[in-house]
Amino acid sequence: MFKNSVVSYPSRGAYGNNKYRGNCTGHIVADYVRTYMPEGNGLLADPSIGGGTSSDVAREMGIRFKGTDLHRGFNLLTDDFSSFLGEKADLVWWHPPYWNMITYSGEQWGEENPWDLSRLRLPDFVEALQLATMNIHDACRPGGYYGILMGNLRRDGEYYNLSSLVERIAPAKLVDEIIKTQHNCLSDARKYNSKIVRIAHEKLLVFRRDDKGALYMVALVNRRAQNMVRTTWKAAIRRVLQGRQMSLQELYTAMKPFAVTTQNNHWQAKVRQVVQDERYFTRVDKGVYRLAA
Template sequence: MKDNNITLFDFDSDSDKKTNWRTESIINQDMFLEVLSKIEQLNENNKVKFEIQKIIEAIINPRKDSLGLLNISSNGDTAKVNKDILLEELNQIADSQNIERAKYYITRLKKSLTEVKTSKINDLNLNRWKEYDDILTESLWVLDKRDKSGAHNAGYWGNFIPQIPNQFLRRYTKQGEWVLDAFLGSGTTLIECKRLGRNGIGVELLPEVVEIANKNVSSEENKFNVKTEVITADSTELNFKQELEKRNIKFVQFLIMHPPYWNIIKFSNNKKDLSNARSVEEFLNLFGKVVDNTYDILDKGRYFAVVIGDKYSQGEWIPLAFYTMNEVLKRGYILKSTIIKNFEETKGKVNQKELWRYRALVGGFYIFKHEYIFLFKKVKK
């Protein structure tokens, strides 16, 4: 048993992943389950509390582990668990008012260590759902900083923050499934695909941006050996089904689009670029074509996210996001969620805070501090 030589960091003998003993515990799963099963046979609540308290003390201070719960050996299964969550579960058992409730919590804890329960659309283990505390489930996303780790960078004006595809890929896809980004930009979605073990295809109109995307994506480690590809094409005209068939892909399991916010940022002089649309009607027509072109390649029952913001022009707030949302709804999708995401500064306003505050006071409007993420579900073939 590891007793007098436990350090702050150690290694799980099964996974060789570094463990922080302040936040994680590596338990001998067989022994832990055996102890829980013995406690489960008790018929007096006070005895249950007493025995559970021994486990709590061992988790808090491994040097006092007299039960062998943290005895990690090569011939025993181990489980890495979040220490705070494990203690919360154990305390819930100890605080139970009656023996029936205590046994219910014991059974639930055993199940979380022995059974994996996932949905049809992701790999999240719902028996250990409390461990996914970094996955957002509320409709207001306040993200202070963009992820700049690895291949991610903010060098391309107009790319979205990596946390957006990261959240969606983890909640709405499984490892090995296919993701399509129809407005790829500098490659953010495909970088996240490589990190999370999803295959990804991105379509980008501008060759010079494709070059940036390929450089960014190729610099990210491909530890899951997934496939990613950038296609140089116009998403308003591309035959997506044909492109997938060339690659022996029948359907994708998640769609994501981050189109230009009309002409707020002029990305090029290309007439096919949505940022050069002559009117909001033309912008919506072009965007609608992309939705049409991708509809048949998304699996039924799967999800589609659109990241879009509004526009202020000539004294009028133009609800571009909601116009865009309606274009999707016209085509048979249902709306599952509307998410409001904050943003603090854009490249164009980073040194103009006071100027924009003055303009707002004079013009009687409010400065943009948010954008929208619409989540849709395909319910028809």
Template sequence: MAPPYADMIRYSANQWGDIAHPHDLSQMSLKNFVDGMMLAIANIHDATKVGGYYGILCGNQRKNGSYRNLSSLVERLAPGKLCEEIIKTQHHCVSDSRNYSNKRLIRISHEKLLLFKKTQHSSYFAVKQAEQKAIALLDATWLSTLRRMLQQTSKMDINSILLEFSSMIDASSFLNVNWEGRIEMLLKSDHFEFIPDLGVYSLRRY
């Protein structure tokens, strides 16, 4: 599969036809592009035999000063097991003929071929897969935040820690995650130690 790289090149009403097609990924907003892209990938996944492989060729985009890492988005959200990442040079790019004299950043000149192995019959399992990845990302982010907090304060009690976190997060958006319990679980990791006499946590000294 080689989808459009968002709206980098608009196809319907430009490369072909006179009217923009409503299902043309290149004519969509970034949000709708992501939604449409995930549906297309799910269709390809479900058409692949279990144990088989499917590939997605995807490039990235720099627009209005922002870098859109579309290939990493696909890598995170596509169902199945990522098996290979092949980086190739892009040829015949529209930007090749343009001069970016005011830009100090390196011109994007690569794209990725991502190869996934189908391990489940239906792409529906990707819902659970996405939730697991989201929780893993939350854990990693919260763990680093806890360590940074205790680097700055040296010692904190659990109530102060939870109060600090409550000012940073929206508890209503956390799927089925009990965030207070998750913080307490992370504090039991090897990075921290509890000082019973003071009732506080500190970073463990190795």
């Protein structure tokens, strides 16, 4: 089981089809099961079994398992995963494509499939990722866990933090983040002309479902995320006052670029309200303010 938040498995083990690109080591699946599966006859489920790693782990550990994949006819974007299972899962494992890092349908298996996440444009991939995660959430029993193993990638000089995207959109409470170091990557043998930090990790994000459904939870998570990352009026005004004092007219001018993003038609009144907080602001003259010492 996981002893800390960083794991390394130099040997992938005899799990799944080692010729199936993107097939992760079964050791992390086994540790995931040992850490989060409740005692008893629990069910491990996987909607994207790929090369069969999760099913091999379940067989070796002697636990109940139900899994499927797009190449087996199950579409996580159109089919209800809970109905496929016929019961709620205690534990769900999902190892989705890292966007278009590896193309699956038409290359790893079968013909090109329009529902294949690895063939979608980025905006469509993001929406599909959220839809798939909601489907997984609702297939998990309240109190159960689902883990999503996701890596990041570079494309044309841009860094895409897909693991943070998963954390942002998943409709449940994040309980653990396991950083998995990567070994024997194709990029290890490549030489780059520019200075580049090679991506040598993936993240297993573990979520616990409560008794709420995905539609309720995703709305709640979105509100929480917006509140966490939204720049507050107080922080913005404190920034423009760092190292200086300003009149209200000067504050209005400095705050206008921020104010136009807030859709607040009475933003000047908001500025006047905020600077009345004596914990952070000091009035040095009529209509003139600086940061509190």
